[in-house]
Amino acid sequence: MLTRIDHIGIACFDLDRTVEFYRTTYGFEVFHSEVNEEQGVREAMLKINETSDGGASYLQLLEPVREDSAVGKWLAKNGEGVHHIAFGTADVDTDSARIKDKGIRVLYDEPRPGSMGSRITFLHPKDCHGVLTELVTSAAASSVAQGTED
Template sequence: GLLRIDHVGVAVADLDEAVEFYTRVFGMTCVHIEENTDQGVREAMMSVGPTTEGGCVQLLAPLSPASAIAKFLDRSGPGVQQVAYTVRDVEVAAAVLRDRGMRLLYDAPRRGTAGSRINFVHPKDAGGVLVELVEPPR
């Protein structure tokens, strides 16, 4: 089953500007920045509270016009792009959701933030929300 909210993903045009905004206005702390070429993003993990136990906001900026985030920004503008849940085993969680009629975007998990393993439920199957499953690195 799902363990907790891992992060809420927010599409932004300019990552550095967004990190500065979330830090100054909401008092969040940037705990990780990375470029994920497989996903076409440059991303920053912002801890909401003093530890990441309080959940994170993941700021997502496109690396190229072909990126899922570039497409999202074109269509919807900046804003919430995904909700991500922590799971113990992403393959098991994906299999359970497939059994319940959800389309998973990938046949096998791909690489997410900091070596996590990820998959997604299609937003059209989940009431218009792109749902991400995250198995943290061991």
């Protein structure tokens, strides 16, 4: 079951300048940053709030590190702006299978590693009214589901 909006992904040309905009305009601070080589992006997660299920909601700012990355291609075509929406789930495997059974194309056969140790998959935007949609199981939820919580 989807439990919350995990994050909104925003594609940008200059991560540092975009982080500074969100810091000075709204007071949001960087909670986590990393380079995801597989996806070809440098990212910053800005925490917006905690959620009742123990997670949080974020803005994810994405700067491509390669022009041939999905975000790089998207930026070249569309310019800066909202790239995707991500919904949190306790079990990305079960929820992506359930959604796939409804005829929605799931872009990865198996969920992949995402930000902050999460597991993710994407749903095809043509099947989601033009919105690239991500499903996310946070690292904390993954460890509880697998019985590895400390």
